[in-house]
Amino acid sequence: MPVYNEKVMDHFMNPRNVGEIADADGVGEVGNPVCGDMMTFYIKVKDDRLEDVKFKTFGCGAAIAVSSMVSEMAKGKTLEEAKKITPRAVADQLEGLPKQKFHCSNLGAQALKKAINNYQSQKKTGGKKK
C-alpha cells in the first residue's frame, strides 16, 4: 500500500516540463524551503495561450508530481482557463493525494497563477522585464 498512487508516482519519477525558460514571459515562485516546498513556474505566452510551461521544484514527491501535472494541465490553455485550474482539479487529475499532501496541489495551482499574473502585470505596465 504505497503512499502515492501510480499516477502520482509516474509524475514524480518522470516529471514533465522540468526546467527553466530563459526568456520566460512570466515567472511565479511560491512556498519557501523552510516550509519544505518551493516551486518556481516559468511560462511562455502566445496569443493569450500558454505556449510553454516549465518548473523547478524543491520538495517532496507530491510537490514534484503536482508541479509536473500542473504544467501539463496548463500547457495550451488560455490564460484565463489556466488561472481557473484548482488544487482540487490537480489532485483529481493525479487520481488523489494523501491528505497530508493536499497542500502541495494548492502550491502548484498558486505558482502557475502567480506566473500568469506576473506576465499580465508586466504587460499592463508595458515592458517585458523581470
Place this chain on the structure above:
Amino acid sequence: MPVYNEKVMDHFMNPRNVGEIADADGVGEVGNPVCGDMMTFYIKVKDDRLEDVKFKTFGCGAAIAVSSMVSEMAKGKTLEEAKKITPRAVADQLEGLPKQKFHCSNLGAQALKKAINNYQSQKKTGGKKK
C-alpha cells in the same frame, strides 16, 4: 512455571491427616469463608505431646497444603514445641509459597496454636469439654 512448587502440590494433592477427631482434646478454628480460607484443627494430647493432629480446611491449594504440613510438623511434638511452629517455618518446610499465599501459613500456625490453647485452657478449668 506452576504457581506452586512440587512439595506444595504434593501436600495439596495428598493432604496428610485430613479429618476430625471425635473426642479431640482441643479444637482450634481460624479464618472464615468470607475471607476465602478457614481451618479447623483437632488434637489429641498424651504426656504433653501431640499424639494425633487432624484438620479440615476450606480454602485454596495453599491453605490445604499448609494445613497438611502443619499437621505433619506438629505430630509428636510437645505442646510447647508445637506452639513455636512459625508461619515462616511452615513455608520453609513447603519450600516456599507464592507471595500472595503466605498468609495461609499464618493461618495454619494460628489454628494449631488455637487448638493447643483450647486444650490447655480446658485443662486449667478442669473438665474436658468443648
Place this chain on the structure above:
Amino acid sequence: MRKVYLDNAATTPLLPEVREAMMPYLGDVFGNPSSLHDWGDGAREAVETARAQVAGLIGAKPEEIIFTGSGTEANNLAVKGLALAQQAKGKHVVVSAIEHFSVLHSARTLEKWGFEISEVAVDKYGLVDPEDVRRILRKDTALVSIMQANGEVGTIEPIAEIARITKKREIPFHTDAIAAAGTIPSDVGELGVDALSLAGNQFYGPKGVGALWVRKGLRLMPILDGGIQEGGRRAGTENVAAIAGLGKAAALARNDAVKRVKQLTPLRDRLLKELPAKIERVVVTGHPQNRLPGHASFCVEFIEGEAMLMLLNSQGIAVSSGSACTSRALKASHVLIAMGISHELAQGSILFTLGIDNTAQDIDYVLETMPPIVDRLRQMSPLYSKFTKASKGGK
C-alpha cells in the same frame, strides 16, 4: 490423560489460519508501517487490510478503528480518553458494577482527576436495568460505559436499550465488547453505541492486540503520546503481525459466527443443566438465557474455587475461578458480589468457557470428573461437615 481446555474466557487458542496470516509479518514483510519505502508499504497494507476486516466484524467504517496493544488498553483509552475529551460537558461518568477492572480502575483514575463516578447496580443475574441507567444520568454526564457481555458470568447486557436512552440525552456510550465481539453479534449500528472495545485473544486471534472503535466525530484524548500513528490517537510502532492476526480472526469470526454459536450452545447447555443435577448445592451464576454461547459458570457450596481448579487441572481440564486477571488476587469476585451472591458462596466460583475445539466428549469428561473432585474437597471442608451435621441434626 485427556486434555480439555475450558478456559476460553481467559484466552482462546490461535486458529491456524490466523497464524498463517501473521507469518509474513514475522518474516520478510517486517517494515514499519510509517516508513515510506516498499518495506513500509507492505506493513501498512497489512494494517489497513486488518482495519477493514475489524470494521467489517462490527459494521463500522475502517477509519474509525484504532488498534491498541490489548483489550485493557482499548478500555483505558475509551474510558479515560472519551471522558477527558468530553469534560467540558461535565465530569460525571457512569459504569456498571460488574465492569472489568480495566474499566472500573480507569474510572477510579478519573475520580482522582476530579471526575465523579456512578455505578449502576445489577440484578441477581448480572443484568443492568436500562431504567437504572436513565435514572442515574445527569446533565453533566460525560460518558456511560457498560459492557456488552460479562466475561465471568456470561450475562449479555441490554446495550441497545441503554443506547436509546443515552442517545436521546446525547451522552457518549462506550461498551466493552471484549468478551462478546467475535462470539456474538456486536454490530455498532444495531447496538447503537458510540464506542466499542474488542480484543483478538478472545476470538482465536493473537494476544497483544485490541481495538477501539470510536464513532466518527466523537472526540478522544490519546493516552499514549508520541508519533502520529493511528491518526494521532495511539502512538507507537504498530504490532503489524498481531494486527494482521486480529484482522484475520475478525474475518473468520464474521464468517463462522452462526456455526460457532450453534456448536457451542448445546454443549454449554448440557453443562448448565447436568452439573447442578449431578452435584448437590451447585448454583448457576449469570443469566439463564441471555448469556454467551460457550459460557457455563457456577458457584459450588462449601469449597473454594482455586482448589477445584487445581484438581481439575490435575485431570487435564483447564478452567478458571473468576476472571483470569484476578485469579491470583485474593478477593471474591466483585461481579458475583454485585449480583448479591454471598462472599462465602462466591469463593466457590468455577467457570467453564467453551471454545470451537470442544466436543461432546469433553463435556462427558467434565461431568464425570467434576463430582469426585467436589466430593473430595467437601470431605476436607469444615463448612461441609457443619452442613451435614446440621442436616442430620435437623432430621
Place this chain on the structure above:
Amino acid sequence: MRKVYLDNAATTPLLPEVREAMMPYLGDVFGNPSSLHDWGDGAREAVETARAQVAGLIGAKPEEIIFTGSGTEANNLAVKGLALAQQAKGKHVVVSAIEHFSVLHSARTLEKWGFEISEVAVDKYGLVDPEDVRRILRKDTALVSIMQANGEVGTIEPIAEIARITKKREIPFHTDAIAAAGTIPSDVGELGVDALSLAGNQFYGPKGVGALWVRKGLRLMPILDGGIQEGGRRAGTENVAAIAGLGKAAALARNDAVKRVKQLTPLRDRLLKELPAKIERVVVTGHPQNRLPGHASFCVEFIEGEAMLMLLNSQGIAVSSGSACTSRALKASHVLIAMGISHELAQGSILFTLGIDNTAQDIDYVLETMPPIVDRLRQMSPLYSKFTKASKGGK
C-alpha cells in the same frame, strides 16, 4: 534489482531464532499467563524466562522489568508514571530538546496536569552538556529523562555523567534507551540511571513489545489500569509470543554485541566518509565519534529528504528522512532544528541505518546509486539553480 534495507532505525528484521522462540506461543502454548492451570503455567514460564533475559541484557533484576506494548508505551509509563508518583517531591520535569516524541509529548501532557517542563539544549552534534543539566535542576525536580542515543542522528549522550549529577541530588533519572539497547551496552549499573526503556523491534526482536526497567523501590504510577499483571504496574493480558521474542532478541544481542558493533562500524564509517566526498554540499549530522555503530545520517543541500527517499526506494534501497513516526508529518525534524541546523537544510535530511544483514556490497551500491539521485533532484531544484547561478556570478 538489488534490495538493500538501510532503515534499521525504523525497525529491524526479525532474526530467525527470535521467530522460532515465538512460535510455541502462537501454537500449543497459548494460555494466559494469569491462569493457574498447565496452559497458564507454560505461558507464565515464557514471560518469566524473557524477563530474566531482558534483565540480563541491561544488568538488572528480573523483577524490575515491566513489559509493555511498545517502546512508546514504555516511555509514556516512565515519564508520566514516574513524574506522577514523585509529585509530592515537586512538579518539575527535565527532558532534552531532542527526545523522541513519546517522551516530549508525554512531558507536554504532564504540563497540562500542572507540571513544569524544562528542555535542556544540545550542541551542534546533538550532545547534552551534563553541566546544563546540573544548572537546570531545581529543588522541586521530580524527574529527568534524557535518551541514551538519538534515533535520528545517532548521537550517544553522556548518560553516566548526567547520572552522577542526578544521583547526588536524589532525582530519579530515566533514559530512553530504545535506539541504544541491544545495539550498544546499556548496563543500568554503568549508566547509573533509575529507569530505562527499550523496544524489541530495534534489535531484531518483534514489534508490539517494549520494556521499562525501574529500579527497585522507585515508585511508579501505572498508566494502564486493570488487572494485576506485571506486579500491578501494567494491566492487560501479556503478549506472550512477543515477550518471548523480546527475551530471545535480548539474549542474542547480549551474546553478539561485540561482533555486531565490529561488523557495523566500518560500513557506517565508509558511508560517513565517502558520501560527502562523492557529493558536494552534504553534511554529516550527529556526533562524528559518539554515535550508534550503524547510524549514518546526513543533510543534503538544495533538495528534500522524502524525494531522495522515494528515488532510493525505486532503486531498491530503504532509508528514512527523519524518524519513521514523523516521516509522514510535514515539519522539519525537531532534532535537527535543536542542533542549530537551518529549517532549509533540515528538509534535506537522509538517514542510513545499518543492520546485521548489511554487507560491503550494500554500501557500494548506495555510494553508486546516491549521487545520480541527488543530481537529478538538484536539476529540478530552484534552490540549486539559484546556488549555481550565484557561484558562477561569484567567479
